[in-house]
Amino acid sequence: MSLYAEAAAIIRPARKIAVVGHIRPDADAIGSVCATVTALRQLGKDAAGYIGQSHPFADNLLSIPGADEVILSDELPEVDLITTVDCGALDRTGSLAEDIGRRAGATLVIDHHSSNAGFGAVNLIVRDAESTTTILGRLFDVLEVQIDRHIAHCLYAGLLTDTGGFRWGSAAMHTFAAQLMRTGIDIREISTDLLDSGSVADLRMIGQALSRVAVYQAGEHRVAVIVADHDLLASASLSAAEGLVDFVRSLDNTDLGVVFKESAPGLWHASLRSNSVDVSRVAVAMGGGGHIPAAGYTACGNADEVVAALLAQVGR
Numbered sequence: 001m002s003l004y005a006e007a008a009a010i011i012r013p014a015r016k017i018a019v020v021g022h023i024r025p026d027a028d029a030i031g032s033v034c035a036t037v038t039a040l041r042q043l044g045k046d047a048a049g050y051i052g053q054s055h056p057f058a059d060n061l062l063s064i065p066g067a068d069e070v071i072l073s074d075e076l077p078e079v080d081l082i083t084t085v086d087c088g089a090l091d092r093t094g095s096l097a098e099d100i101g102r103r104a105g106a107t108l109v110i111d112h113h114s115s116n117a118g119f120g121a122v123n124l125i126v127r128d129a130e131s132t133t134t135i136l137g138r139l140f141d142v143l144e145v146q147i148d149r150h151i152a153h154c155l156y157a158g159l160l161t162d163t164g165g166f167r168w169g170s171a172a173m174h175t176f177a178a179q180l181m182r183t184g185i186d187i188r189e190i191s192t193d194l195l196d197s198g199s200v201a202d203l204r205m206i207g208q209a210l211s212r213v214a215v216y217q218a219g220e221h222r223v224a225v226i227v228a229d230h231d232l233l234a235s236a237s238l239s240a241a242e243g244l245v246d247f248v249r250s251l252d253n254t255d256l257g258v259v260f261k262e263s264a265p266g267l268w269h270a271s272l273r274s275n276s277v278d279v280s281r282v283a284v285a286m287g288g289g290g291h292i293p294a295a296g297y298t299a300c301g302n303a304d305e306v307v308a309a310l311l312a313q314v315g316r
């Protein structure tokens, strides 16, 4: 049986399903949760979406249809099936991880992270898929879900953002985008909402952050680093902070770009990008994970310490 058929087979008999995206969600996580919840409801199931954190996620993600219904929670109700989407490892489900770990036998994992070892009973992991929503598009065809405009908007959100606005991916991403566009979605509006909107405060934060960029030698690699501390990020939106890494993705004469974002004093999220180095390996070594060109992890300490620890790992 193909992985898609196996995933469909575990979904079909389930009546009540919880759909879980990763913490600090991006548009692929929220798009995947919302598309899956809507598709499952179309199949007559009782479905709801969850994120395992208590603080709200980035405002611009609320433009994705159904995002306002996603429940922030540290527990799941009794369900027949848990489906995680875009979660590269169990701990990416945040405060739901323990609960899901206990119910692994009733968990379906749908994901595209290269570092995902599989933590469910069925693991639909397609490492060369551009986005988790790309995998869902194929799964919905197997389940005979009708991809309406609402579902298409959700799927397009993940495809658009996980391909950096169609900068990388296979020819199939364009075929999929065309299929979604034929439902009548407004791609200009979706791009504005997810990639191009921002406040004056956001722009000022970005300006200050960019002026701090530094380049370090780590072994044979040259690493561009932006440190965005808690004070700097206080005035800006979460989406503006997440967008910083795009500026250091491929700076001249560097082969790795990193942004350290201090979400609470002393607690940092590092975002790693590269066109030539496997940053998922670096992130895994630092306790995180991700894809070959884009990965991340969490670190504690002051700015100098977290930067030094990363450079030591990269130089190894």
Ligand code: AMP
Pocket: 022, 086, 088, 089, 092, 113, 245, 270, 271, 272, 287, 288, 289, 290, 291, 294, 295, 296, 297, 298
């Ligand atoms: P980010 O830099 O947060 O945009 O993350 C880049 C990629 O790495 C995304 O696909 C994330 O899902 C993944 N990632 C980020 N942080 C972690 C982490 N702590 N553990 C595993 N994967 C992560």
Ligand code: MN
Pocket: 022, 025, 026, 028, 029, 086
């Ligand atoms: Mn994601």
Ligand code: MN
Pocket: 028, 029, 086, 112, 131, 132, 162
């Ligand atoms: Mn993704």
